[in-house]
Amino acid sequence: MSTYRQRLKEVVAARGNLCVGIDPHANLLSSWGMPLTASGLETYCRTIVDALGETVAVFKPQAAFFEVYGSAGMAVLERVLADIRAAGALSIVDAKRGDIGSTMEAYAEAYLGKDSPLAGDAVTLSPYLGFGSLMPAFERAVAFDKGVYVLARTSNPEGGQVQLALGRGGSVAQEVVDAAKELNTRARTRAIGLVVGGTHGSLGIDVSDFNGSILVPGIGAQGGRMEDLPGLFGAAFDNVLPMVGRGILQAGPDAEALRRRVSTFLAE
């Protein structure tokens, strides 16, 4: 199998550079006329993948919204990941996992394991128990041609309290960026990516020579704008994967309306 970065490059070249969030908010299910049950959740997700699966490059299902429905919800997540794969798109499971190394082994197996039903093409990780504690996930990503996205500078206004605090070599977020870059270089991989929100006037970190994919949430409903990304990311813009959830989903459930909204974001 080709590496995550190669697959990402190919699908983005063919379909355009956009990641669509599959965030089954209760208010969206209700406004789409779907019940707040596991079966409503499945219809909602299927509607998105049926409408956009063959045109959008990457989908990011948010695990929390599936956990709400217990084991039935997690079974839906497994099927949605299979549907995304069948449509020829890539998936990033947004689980934001991070734990002490020994427990991280199990999270890594669940979300990056070779044959795990919950494994997509990539997973989001939180480094705030220490970047090195994520090593079991990094190892599996490299071994199984998957990707990881490590939270560096998140889109929410509260994030700066921790991420912009001064660590040993600049801000905590900058340490995460530098550690991820160093690991990509050392392991001769591009599997380690970053999450950097697109909601900030300036990033407050330097990602200009980062050597992996940069997932950029916060576009649309949180106020970030596609047209600001080249200025915000400068030399790193080629590595940016913009991500939109509600900004697109609010156009549903009509398939044509969803596709039009995707085209608008891609054109911007």
Ligand SMILES: O=C(O)c1cc(=O)[nH]c(=O)n1[C@@H]1O[C@H](COP(=O)(O)O)[C@@H](O)[C@H]1O
């Ligand atoms: O890791 C993420 O995906 C993430 C990081 C971040 O800094 N900000 C952020 O909004 N997200 C996720 O990105 C999605 C944003 O959705 P919308 O605000 O609806 O576009 C949600 O699933 C968030 O959990």
